[in-house]
Each structure stands twice: as structure tokens, then as C-alpha cells.
Amino acid sequence: DELHKFSDGTLNDVRNALDDRLKGIQMQYLPTTIWRRRDKARAAAMIQAIDKMLKTRRIMRSLERFVGGR
Template identity: 85%
Template sequence: AYSAYSNLRGFIYQNKDKKNRLMRIDELHKFSDGTLTDVHTALDDRLKRIQMKYLPKSIWRKSDKDRAAAMIQAIDKMLKTRRIMRSLERFVGGRMYEGDFRMLQRTI
């Protein structure tokens, strides 16, 4: 259940415990990558008018669509920044690689 929140620039989503939570566009740093990806997918499906069982059937106004597009852009930017930071941490040795180095040598 993803719906636009009227007063703030944000959306109400259901977390894994089925509780409604408010995700504001200026507080995206508080959420995990999985939550951001789930909200991004649901909002993108909603903007593209894809019919899913988990999405509400209400009609969105143009302002709701604009707000969803802004939220999707902000989520994309946050996820990209996190990916870059993880990559840089690996580069300087602050984060361990999860991959197998033998596979890396074979592809080079």
C-alpha cells in the first residue's frame, strides 16, 4: 500500500511488519537499500499504470505523479551514492570483497 501523503513530500508504505510508515524525501538516508528498492519499484509500477494486486486502485492526480517521479529520482540518487561509497571503501581496503578472486583472474 503506497499512497501519497498530502502535506509533506513523502509516501506512506507498509513495512515488513505490515505497519504503515511515512517515507519523506529528505529522510531517505534512514532506510535500507531493500526498503528503498521496494518503494522505488512500487512507485515506478504505479507511474507506468501497471496493475498489481499490492497497489491500491485509487486514481492519482498530476501532483501525486510529480511527487512520485521526484521520489523515484531521489531514491535512484541515494542508491547510486551508496553503491559508489561501497565501491570506494573496497578500493581503499575498508570493506572486504564478497566475491571470489579466482573468478576475477579468469575474466581478466
């Protein structure tokens, strides 16, 4: 339910895993469980939050490069 400070690669992996589970794609390494409507809504909200965080990071990095902060 919470997003912590992760690297972009880790956030992408988590987002892709959630998206795959939400779409019903079965993975060998993930156990199969029944997702209720609330679980699907929570996963969709997490995906949106991750996308927003990644977009903000990309914008900030681009702005820092433009200004010459790094």
C-alpha cells in the same frame, strides 16, 4: 515525502512500487486510486531521489573496497 535510512532492498522495493504505480501497472495488493498530476510529479521526484541515494551508496561502497576501509 521523506527518505529515511532504509536498506538497499527496501529502497528498491519502494522505488519499483512507485514506478509501477506511475506507469499505471495494476497490482493485486494495491488499491486503485486516481493519481493527480501533482501525485505523479511527487512520485517521479521520489524515484529520482531514491536512485540518487542508491547510486551514492554504491559509489561509497566501491570506494571503501578500493581503499580497504572494510
